[in-house]
Amino acid sequence: MTPDAGIRPREYRGDQSKNDATIDSILRDGADRIAAGRGCERSEALFEARLLAQHVTGLDTTGLMLAGDRPLAAESRAALEGLCARRAAGEPVAYLVGERGFWRHRFRTAPGVLIPRPDTEVLVEWALERLPEGALRRVLDLGTGTGAIGLSIAAERPMAEVHAVDRSPTAIRLAASNRVFMTEQGSPVSMGLWQGDWLSAVAPGSIDLVVSNPPYIAADDPHLGRGDVRHEPVEALVAEEAGLADYRRIVEQARQALNPGGWLLFEHGHEQAEAVAALLAQAGFEAVETRLDLAGRPRVTAGRCPG
Known part of the structure; x- marks a missing residue:
């Protein structure tokens, strides 16, 4: 209004x-x-x-x-x-007002798509550290949802070629809307979008950086019945194998899709850092490291594809 x-x-x-x-x-x-x-x-x-x-x-x-x-x-x-x-x-405030602030911008939100959260900014910050300003790099945001992660990176690194993928057609439409919304806020960005299943359609050795906040909550986790999560799409929250199934699949696919020396960065639950780090190490990723969120809890883990 x-x-x-x-x-x-x-x-x-x-x-x-x-x-x-x-x-x-x-x-x-x-x-x-x-x-x-x-x-x-x-x-x-x-x-x-x-x-x-x-x-x-x-x-x-x-x-x-x-x-x-x-x-x-x-x-x-x-x-x-x-x-x-x-x-x-x-009902979440973000759904009621139709938008949520994230990084340096506002993003449209809607039921059926995960709401951006402040802790995810740690993932964006780390990704930017791995992307030198002015360098030509190809970036892929997996499970983009609102597009907040990929669009935030694209706004900060305009020379990077940023793409985003999501299985949900609702998410793809919302991310496309936010791409326009960024321009309306004075930050025109370019980000490719397609509907798909993680990295299954990505050519080998074609990506320099992969970022992802995949579903990571176990189906029996009591948190699913509390707070805003009750109203968010279960497919964006829950994964099999105690929440680790999508990590396992992405790690396997990223090992082939990344260029030598490329990076894979994950957001995860604060109790999953060791398990995610182990998946990366077992797949041969190097320099595996975990960083803390705003509350001091393990939240983002990364590894480098061997060269």
Whole structure:
């Protein structure tokens, strides 16, 4: 929405009926509802309510604070209350507002595609370290989802040839939309997209860097019944062999697809670092190393294809 959408002028002096409640009072009520529904801290609930309010009103954080004592029009109030109720029931904020910030940009999100998360920025950061600025390199983002990983790399390394693959046609459409969205944000990027199964269609020795955040949760993991994960596509989350099946397959395929000296970088669960490192080492990858996420947990493991 455009800024100030649904906000009554400050001069308005109608009675403070339900339809004339101020933004601040609506936010307080919404935060209470979210906190009760999700069982989270009220400060977290209030933060989420404000994100929803920004989406409804088109105001940024400062604008929302300055307009706190102003009433919302009935239509906008109903929209905000509806979003708060859906968040209280567990729907992810990223799906409710239709986008999520990642790296230096915003990316459109939608049900059916995994939501980008801050910990994945560690994967992007490490990939950029392996891609010298101005160098011609071919990069492949496996299981691209929203396209956030591949597009972030493409924006930072415009000389690289970046491609992305996903099995989901929904994900491919969303990633293509985000490719346009990046241009609208002032960062035109080029990234090839195709629907497929990991590296099965990639020619041998044709890739310099592979990055992937594949499904890695075991089917019986209790986390699947908690938080935002309950609403995300199970096929983007769950893998067989205690969550390691896709790692095994990608490692086998990447060993052939990578150029000598090329790199394979994985995001994984914080308890899977040793297992993923072992898969890389067993396949002959060298310089295998693991890095920590923002919370200090093992999150990304990489290895170099032998030359």
